[in-house]
Amino acid sequence: MRLNTTVNxxxxxxxxxxxxESLLYVLRERMGLPGSKNACEQGECGSCTVxxxxxxxxxxxxxxxxxxxxxxRTIEGLAGLAGGTDLDPIQQAFIDAGAVQCGxxxxxxxxxAHELLARRPDPQVAxxxxxxxxxxxxxxxxxxxxxxxxxxxxxxxxxxx
Amino acid sequence: MEFLRPASWPExxxxxxxQPSAAPLAGGTDLMVELNFxxxxxxxxxxLNSIGELAGWATDGxxxxxxxxxxxxxxIVELGDRLPGxxxxxxxxxxxxxxxxxxxxxxxxxxxPAGDCHPVLLALNATVEVASARGSRLIxxxxxxxxxxxxxxxxxxxxxxxxxxxxxxxxxxxxVGTRNAMVIAVCSFAIALHPAAGSVRTGIGSAAPTPVRAxxxxxxxxxxxxxxxxxxxxxxxxxxxxxxxxxxxxxxxAPIDDVRGTARxxxxxxxxxxxxxxxxxxxxxRTCA
Numbered sequence: 001m002r003l004n005t006t007v008n009x010x011x012x013x014x015x016x017x018x019x020x021e022s023l024l025y026v027l028r029e030r031m032g033l034p035g036s037k038n039a040c041e042q043g044e045c046g047s048c049t050v051x052x053x054x055x056x057x058x059x060x061x062x063x064x065x066x067x068x069x070x071x072x073r074t075i076e077g078l079a080g081l082a083g084g085t086d087l088d089p090i091q092q093a094f095i096d097a098g099a100v101q102c103g104x105x106x107x108x109x110x111x112x113a114h115e116l117l118a119r120r121p122d123p124q125v126a127x128x129x130x131x132x133x134x135x136x137x138x139x140x141x142x143x144x145x146x147x148x149x150x151x152x153x154x155x156x157x158x159x160x161x
Numbered sequence: 162m163e164f165l166r167p168a169s170w171p172e173x174x175x176x177x178x179x180q181p182s183a184a185p186l187a188g189g190t191d192l193m194v195e196l197n198f199x200x201x202x203x204x205x206x207x208x209l210n211s212i213g214e215l216a217g218w219a220t221d222g223x224x225x226x227x228x229x230x231x232x233x234x235x236x237i238v239e240l241g242d243r244l245p246g247x248x249x250x251x252x253x254x255x256x257x258x259x260x261x262x263x264x265x266x267x268x269x270x271x272x273x274p275a276g277d278c279h280p281v282l283l284a285l286n287a288t289v290e291v292a293s294a295r296g297s298r299l300i301x302x303x304x305x306x307x308x309x310x311x312x313x314x315x316x317x318x319x320x321x322x323x324x325x326x327x328x329x330x331x332x333x334x335x336x337v338g339t340r341n342a343m344v345i346a347v348c349s350f351a352i353a354l355h356p357a358a359g360s361v362r363t364g365i366g367s368a369a370p371t372p373v374r375a376x377x378x379x380x381x382x383x384x385x386x387x388x389x390x391x392x393x394x395x396x397x398x399x400x401x402x403x404x405x406x407x408x409x410x411x412x413x414x415a416p417i418d419d420v421r422g423t424a425r426x427x428x429x430x431x432x433x434x435x436x437x438x439x440x441x442x443x444x445x446x447r448t449c450a
């Protein structure tokens with residue numbers, strides 16, 4: 001089937017999409033957007049977290065056809081959202097805090113944290129843990145990730161440098 | 162495989178009548194897993210996300226009517242005050258990403274004995290509104306669950322909504338799992354006190370082939386509360402009554418040993434959950450006079 005959807009602000013059309021495949025497969029294998037990671041394929045790990053019409057979802061659990069006519073934003077579309085080409089504060093904070101080891105969970109964590117900060121600009125630690133509860137990291141032990149989210153919150157509140 | 166995208170409820174019913182094997186798809190948190198792992202290849206997917214009325218909720222007299230695809234994230238935010246027990250169960254489901262997609266209609270359609278909303282629906286005496294091209298009918302939640310992943314839904318029927326009597330009394334829910342998020346229940350329990358009717362209702366999850374009520378525990382507790390005049394006095398609950406209630410709940414379960422826990426552990430945990438949730442619910446009843 002043919003799929004029309006908007007991804008990172010750009011109208012995209014892809015053909016020969018199998019009806020049973022996931023949005024994640026379409027993004028990675030048909031649109032050349034491998035940032036969203038394919039790990040568990042059952043919604044357990046959060047590595048494929050993207051925005052669908054502004055709501056965070058596991059792209060592996062969205063059927064491709066359910067994205068028809070809708071707005072998708074992936075990790076590739078976060079930088080420069082506020083204008084320019086700069087990394088989003090949460091992306092920069094992950095780099096600065098060393099919140100990345102193998103990096104596989106990072107895109108999903110960044111999208112989930114991005115959504116949290118848009119909703120709660122100054123989250124408590126418990127709120128951060130709750131918001132990131134669906135994103136598994138097997139390397140870091142999460143401490144640097146929590147620090148990165150707190151640092152990003154401070155950076156966002158301070159405004160662009 | 163076909164991808165069917167009905168734009169309205171009548172269109173969805175017509176599509177399901179024509180192709181009863183079409184798999185209803187909303188949040189995809191169960192069905193897409195089966196597709197991703199090649200466990201299921203339905204002839205067609207019937208996407209219900211374009212039907213706006215299914216994703217909302219409304220009041221109808223003294224009932225709350227929750228559309229089948231209303232995501233749990235909205236149940237928590239929008240109905241947490243009116244349906245605190247259901248919101249409590251909803252908060253334990255999956256993760257934020259899962260709660261943004263998963264819905265009561267999906268929980269019911271899957272009819273897994275471990276589904277987190279089932280014990281609350283049993284305790285609140287919910288009614289499932291289903292429909293087909295032949296017409297619509299109401300199924301009491303007590304009659305809905307028939308076996309593991311089997312329900313009273315006919316092949317050509319779709320779940321439209323769940324009707325829940327609102328504001329009948331305190332409702333509490335508790336669940337045992339290995340962590341606080343992303344966990345399937347080892348066992349779960351819900352209790353609702355219905356002071357106006359002088360009754361108590363319960364729901365046990367993940368400890369029998371279907372979600373079940375603990376009928377003996379319910380009638381024991383209702384009897385104790387009535388004979389002690391406690392609905393009126395709102396006096397303290399006798400700890401031995403709470404303990405006996407827990408024992409009767411454990412006895413009502415029919416658990417098995419599996420990867421998540423043993424039958425023995427489940428019975429023990431259910432007795433604890435039942436005693437605790439009763440204590441919380443009674444405390445709530447005493448203080449919200």
